[in-house]
Amino acid sequence: MSETTNQHKFEEVTLSTEPIFQGKVISLQVDTVKLPNGETATREIVKHPGAVAVLALHDDRMLVVEQFRKPLEKCQIEIPAGKLDPGEEPLEAAKRELEEETGYRAGSIRHVCSFYTSPGFANEILHLYVAENLTKGETRLDDDEFLECESITLEQAWQYMKEQRISDAKTITALYAWQAYKLTGKF
Template structure:
């Protein structure tokens, strides 16, 4: 996504301090000059970006259920994962689809890209739709434990009501699928 060239609300960085460097994220605290000349601090999570796949087969959506430690509960989500440094998002989407579900495809279409939490993080998520799926083998990461299933649109809507699906990427995918079923296009 493009950054704004000039903005009357722009905050200029005065200083930046790295607080934490992890495997998936880093945290920094910036001191910024506000448009009114005052200063403030901003806590910023840096993330390399991610991909997610709305994978459709036989009028069903592939989802994975896995435990999410920050929420202290299991969630049903579409296949997704972190971008590796320099990795093409479409290739990452193919990789994540196969790793988590065992399905492969050469037919991916970019639906949209969005920032997950722009108030404190720079993570951008690229959402793709995949059809014409071919069954392969699951290749989970060594610290990844999940179950894959295929669900109908009605089941997905029920999971949202039950909060078994409660993440933005999966809810966005379900709504995109609903629009597709109503209009015939994404």
């Protein structure tokens, strides 16, 4: 690789893009790419606007919501989360989602980390925040959103994970962050 180029030795150069589907939340496209060895291949790519998730801590408990997840055909227990609205900053989205889904407002909220959920086929980035010093307000669920909020201990959360009632990456990441916080005092 030449020092004058910004191309990484593993980069795949897009030769063409075919839009397949445009939905409310995601779009799907198929890209034809040139591989580093000069061959071509296709890549199915899901485009997503990004999302936020909130590890909301209240009285040494974590706020979670239980809701039905159609792709899994079962209910799941997860931390409050949602997609970014167009032009919305992740911090503002985290505050909004926390209040909409749990009714709580954060006295303090800070960024923990950001991660890609499935980089093999999607560009969704998820921004994880921790919210503390919570005060209760009212939930404001979307018209198509049906969920129930509860607060659980770290031990309950590990048990739910063992039972696969918690099985999504954002909530599991939050559990490990919370455990590290309890051990070190830092996120």
